[in-house]
Structure formats: structure tokens, C-alpha cells
Amino acid sequence: MDHANHTWTPSFLLAGFTTTGTLQPLAFLGTLCIYLLTLAGNLLVIVLVWADSGLSTPMYFFISVLSFLELWYVSTTVPMLLHTLLHGRSPISSAACFVQLYVFHSLGMTECCLLGVMALDRYLAICRPLHYHSLMSRQVQLWLAGASWVAGFSAALVPAGLTATLPFCLREVAHYFCDLAPLMQLSCVDTSWHAQVYIAVIGIINACNLSFILGLYGGILRVVLKLPSAASRAKAFSTCSSHITVVVLFFGSAFIVYVGPPESHPKGTDKLIALVYTFLTPFLNPIIYTLRNKEVRVAVLRVTLSIRSLLKAL
Numbered sequence: 001m002d003h004a005n006h007t008w009t010p011s012f013l014l015a016g017f018t019t020t021g022t023l024q025p026l027a028f029l030g031t032l033c034i035y036l037l038t039l040a041g042n043l044l045v046i047v048l049v050w051a052d053s054g055l056s057t058p059m060y061f062f063i064s065v066l067s068f069l070e071l072w073y074v075s076t077t078v079p080m081l082l083h084t085l086l087h088g089r090s091p092i093s094s095a096a097c098f099v100q101l102y103v104f105h106s107l108g109m110t111e112c113c114l115l116g117v118m119a120l121d122r123y124l125a126i127c128r129p130l131h132y133h134s135l136m137s138r139q140v141q142l143w144l145a146g147a148s149w150v151a152g153f154s155a156a157l158v159p160a161g162l163t164a165t166l167p168f169c170l171r172e173v174a175h176y177f178c179d180l181a182p183l184m185q186l187s188c189v190d191t192s193w194h195a196q197v198y199i200a201v202i203g204i205i206n207a208c209n210l211s212f213i214l215g216l217y218g219g220i221l222r223v224v225l226k227l228p229s230a231a232s233r234a235k236a237f238s239t240c241s242s243h244i245t246v247v248v249l250f251f252g253s254a255f256i257v258y259v260g261p262p263e264s265h266p267k268g269t270d271k272l273i274a275l276v277y278t279f280l281t282p283f284l285n286p287i288i289y290t291l292r293n294k295e296v297r298v299a300v301l302r303v304t305l306s307i308r309s310l311l312k313a314l
Contacts, residue, residue, distance in 0.1 A: 016084025041286030042067035102160035110152025
């Protein structure tokens with residue numbers, strides 16, 4: 001690889017995953033199917049929440065916002081993943097690379113904040129039921145959702161901006177999208193200071209939100225354990241189980257890649273771990289929030305019957 005000393009490159013090469021023979025079309029088709037199912041599943045959640053009055057609650061509003069975010073989140077990286085699976089190493093302009101880096105981390109940190117907001121919603125619903133609807137009014141819902149987006153897109157300016165100003169001597173990104181660590185490895189200068197800033201920014205945001213979520217669930221646990229019947233305790237826990245599952249998937253994989261030291265995991269595993277939060281979690285979220293939820297299944301039936309009635313009327 002060319003080690004010429006220059007500070008700007010017009011494009012990078014995304015290495016992607018190495019697939020050969022019959023594995024290549026199978027990997028492409030499998031990824032494409034999961035991507036399309038992810039888009040369809042998240043769109044279904046959005047349509048159901050906005051079309052069915054039975055789902056017009058704060059919890060489902062935030063779930064629809066999460067699904068909207070997941071549509072953009074998965075579409076930021078997977079199309080390029082599909083391209084590299086089909087064509088191998090793929091060029092990407094430096095401008096597109098840095099835009100992808102910024103948008104990806106903006107959406108990731110927005111999801112981090114939104115998961116905290118969703119935990120707050122569950123805490124108020126279970127621990128402050130008499131005041132829940134006044135505390136979580138429509139205006140408050142919109143403000144919390146908007147604040148999550150603003151916080152995420154503002155915080156991502158730091159790592160994305162610092163990375164874009166680095167001088168690069170190498171071109172091949174050892175990943176299937178433009179991410180912080182693979183880009184820093186291409187720099188002509190020592191990036192240890194940059195890595196510390198990235199870990200501080202991303203680590204603090206993740207750690208604060210995770211601590212906030214754990215604190216809220218600690219309060220929920222204390223209240224639930226005091227409920228008189230096992231049925232009421234089971235119902236309270238069931239409303240939180242989906243959110244807890246998503247939190248574990250998202251924060252677990254994110255901490256491994258962005259907060260832990262790079263030498264703590266073997267070379268090349270970052271791409272595999274990244275598939276969890278860039279690809280698997282957006283795919284599983286609609287399943288976790290719908291198939292395990294009776295209210296959503298009933299809403300699907302109501303919307304389906306309404307569509308059939310409308311088609312018959314035509």
C-alpha cells in the first residue's frame with residue numbers, strides 16, 4: 001500500500017468482508033433480504049402507531065420515533081455493505097465518507113439518548129401512574145424526542161469533525177463503512193489524542209445514558225416488587241422487557257467497539273461486532289416490540305380489517 005506523505009486523498013477504498021465463490025451471492029442475498037425486512041418492519045411499526053388510535057400512547061410514540069431513526073440508521077451503512085459484498089473493495093469519495101461517518105454517529109448517539117427517554121417513559125408509567133399523562137403530555141413527548149435528535153447530531157460533530165481534519169497517507173478502510181477507528185489507522189500522524197477525545201465523548205454519552213437507564217429501572221424494580229399480586233408484577237415487567245432487550249443489544253456492542261481499548265479484541269472483529277448494532281438491532285427492534293406485544297398484534301388486525309373494508313367499498 002502506498003505510504004506517500006500527503007495530507008488529502010480524494011477517495012478511500014472500503015474493504016468490506018472477504019467473500020468468494022458461492023458464499024458471495026449467498027451473503028449478498030441474505031443481507032439484502034434482512035435489509036428489506038428491516039425497512040418493512042420499521043415502516044409497519046410507524047404506520048401502525050399513526051393509523052391505530054389504540055396505540056396513541058407515549059410509549060408507542062417513542063417506539064415509532066425509534067423505528068423512524070432505525071430506517072435512516074440501517075440505510076446509512078447497509079447499501080455500501082451490499083455493494084462491497086457484490087463487487088469487493090469499493091471506492092468512496094472522502095466527502096461521502098466523512099458525511100457517512102457524521103450521520104452514522106449522529107443517529108447512533110440519538111438512539112442512545114432516545115433509549116434513555118423511553119426508560120423515563122416506563123418509569124413514569126409504572127412509578128407515577130396517577131400523574132403519568134400530565135407529566136408525559138404530547139408537548140413533552142415532542143420536546144423529549146426533539147432533544148434526543150439535537151443532542152445526538154450535536155455530539156457527533158466532535159468525533160466527525162476531528163477525523164475529517166486528519167492528514168491521511170493510506171486509502172484502504174478496513175471496514176464496510178467509514179468509522180472512527182479504521183479511518184484513524186490511515187492517518188499520517190499519531191492519533192492517540194484523538195482516540196482519547198473520541199472515547200471521552202462517546203463513552204461519557206453512553207455511560208451517562210446507561211447509568212440513567214439503570215437508575216430508572218432500579219426505581220421501577222423497587223415499585224414493582226411492592227405490588228400486591230404476581231399478575232400485576234408480571235404485567236409491569238412485561239412492559240419493560242422489550243426495552244431492556246434493545247438496551248442490552250445496543251449498549252453492549254457499542255461499548256465493546258467504541259469504549260474499550262482497541263487492543264482488547266482481535267483485529268477484524270470490529271466489523272463483526274458492528275453488525276450487531278448497525279444491522280441486527282434495527283432488524284430485531286420491530287420484532288421485539290411487536291411480536292411480544294398483544295396490543296400491537298390487535299392493532300395489526302384492526303388496521304388490516306379497516307384496509308379490507310376500504311378496498312371492498314371501492
